[in-house]
Amino acid sequence: MTNSNEIFVYNEIGKLKSVLLHCPGEEIENIVPDYLRRLLFDEIAYLKQARKEHNQFADLLREEGVEVLYLTELMAEILENKEVRNNFLEEFMEEGRVGTDGIRDAIREFFAPMTSLDMIRKCISGIRTGELSHIKPKSLGDMVRNPYPFYLDPIPNLYFQRDPFASMGQGITLNVMYSDTRNRETLFAKYLFDYHPRFKNIERWYNRDKSHPIEGGDELILSEKVVAIGISERTDAVAIEKVAKNLFNSNETFDTVLAFDIPKTRAYMHLDTVFTMVDYDKFTIYPGIESPLDVYSITKGKEGLSISYEADQLSSILKKYLHLPAVDLIRCGNGDIIAAGREQWSDGSNTLAVSPGKVICYDRNYVTNEALRKRGIEVLEFQSYELSRGRGGPRCMSMPLAREKI
Numbered sequence: 001m002t003n004s005n006e007i008f009v010y011n012e013i014g015k016l017k018s019v020l021l022h023c024p025g026e027e028i029e030n031i032v033p034d035y036l037r038r039l040l041f042d043e044i045a046y047l048k049q050a051r052k053e054h055n056q057f058a059d060l061l062r063e064e065g066v067e068v069l070y071l072t073e074l075m076a077e078i079l080e081n082k083e084v085r086n087n088f089l090e091e092f093m094e095e096g097r098v099g100t101d102g103i104r105d106a107i108r109e110f111f112a113p114m115t116s117l118d119m120i121r122k123c124i125s126g127i128r129t130g131e132l133s134h135i136k137p138k139s140l141g142d143m144v145r146n147p148y149p150f151y152l153d154p155i156p157n158l159y160f161q162r163d164p165f166a167s168m169g170q171g172i173t174l175n176v177m178y179s180d181t182r183n184r185e186t187l188f189a190k191y192l193f194d195y196h197p198r199f200k201n202i203e204r205w206y207n208r209d210k211s212h213p214i215e216g217g218d219e220l221i222l223s224e225k226v227v228a229i230g231i232s233e234r235t236d237a238v239a240i241e242k243v244a245k246n247l248f249n250s251n252e253t254f255d256t257v258l259a260f261d262i263p264k265t266r267a268y269m270h271l272d273t274v275f276t277m278v279d280y281d282k283f284t285i286y287p288g289i290e291s292p293l294d295v296y297s298i299t300k301g302k303e304g305l306s307i308s309y310e311a312d313q314l315s316s317i318l319k320k321y322l323h324l325p326a327v328d329l330i331r332c333g334n335g336d337i338i339a340a341g342r343e344q345w346s347d348g349s350n351t352l353a354v355s356p357g358k359v360i361c362y363d364r365n366y367v368t369n370e371a372l373r374k375r376g377i378e379v380l381e382f383q384s385y386e387l388s389r390g391r392g393g394p395r396c397m398s399m400p401l402a403r404e405k406i
């Protein structure tokens with residue numbers, strides 16, 4: 001059943017076959033101090049080094065036999081169709097809040113001679129006001145002075161491909177993002193799944209027209225039966241219930257959603273910043289979320305969903321639902337309170353498994369990486385000076401499209 005034309009993800013650790021990435025581009029050079037926090041960055045990143053690191057990441061994946069696809073290339077293929085290209089641009093401007101007729105016309109003209117690939121890259125990088133010189137004023141908004149430096153905002157978080165949509169079984173959740181700055185990212189996913197021949201007819205367990213946010217970093221596929229979803233700063237309980245209902249009413253194998261109620265703070269914005277699966281029975285965890293950690297199990301009830309509070313320790317809950325005799329929780333920073341805080345901040349718990357017991361990690365989190373190795377996990381590392389400034393790690397930067405079943 002592992003047909004490379006489909007979404008096929010039934011676990012977190014099975015041999016990774018195909019993954020979607022976005023290598024950071026000029027959008028990173030449109031992050032300015034005044035808008036840093038709104039753009040969900042903590043610092044200004046150095047693009048050249050960030051791209052070098054991202055290429056190391058992609059090379060590691062290829063060396064593991066993973067097919068690496070780039071969002072920009074898939075989108076460029078879609079935009080070769082003129083009608084789709086026009087519709088995309090209109091929707092993109094609408095959602096990018098380009099409200100005035102004069103600027104809209106100027107943007108249409110600006111993009112007209114561009115190749116599809118250049119156009120999509122520019123949509124991501126944003127348009128500075130200095131780049132459009134011939135705006136014919138057509139409405140009040142075209143005439144008033146506006147010191148804001150962009151006609152179209154950059155989308156600098158797009159290299160965190162984990163979040164705007166998430167593969168689940170043979171379908172996806174097409175997500176609603178918590179923050180305004182990331183919502184246009186889901187428009188790319190919408191076009192990808194509406195128009196790319198490789199992804200036709202993929203089921204959607206959630207859609208971007210909904211009102212409650214859910215982000216892919218909160219969605220973990222623990223087994224072909226069990227999905228874990230974080231109730232977090234970014235993901236609302238209402239969205240989790242909708243995903244659960246849709247999954248249970250489909251032909252999918254999943255029968256349980258475990259909802260992990262994690263602290264609502266920037267440092268732990270998604271479940272995968274504090275908890276990832278690295279082997280059949282091994283997990284990374286940031287000790288700061290362990291107690292108390294409220295976990296709710298959601299299953300199919302006689303009428304609607306059946307929801308229960310799981311009154312046990314996390315390790316017992318995982319043993320019970322994954323049918324394991326024991327589980328090993330490997331603590332970020334090897335459990336040292338200072339190292340754990342420092343390394344979680346730079347995504348020490350955010351591992352990407354390429355096969356059972358083999359993960360990709362940032363090199364800077366050496367205490368956690370050593371702890372993983374001591375527990376028998378093979379750790380592949382790459383540089384992480386700049387990519388980590390966006391507050392996401394290897395799992396956040398990758399969206400698996402297909403994994404082997406385990």
Ligand SMILES: NC(=O)NCCC[C@H](N)C(=O)O
Pocket residue numbers: 039040041157160162163182216217218269270272273390391392393395396
């Ligand atoms: N799955 C993840 O944890 N993704 C990291 C997203 C980082 C990004 N700067 C954000 O705040 O959304």
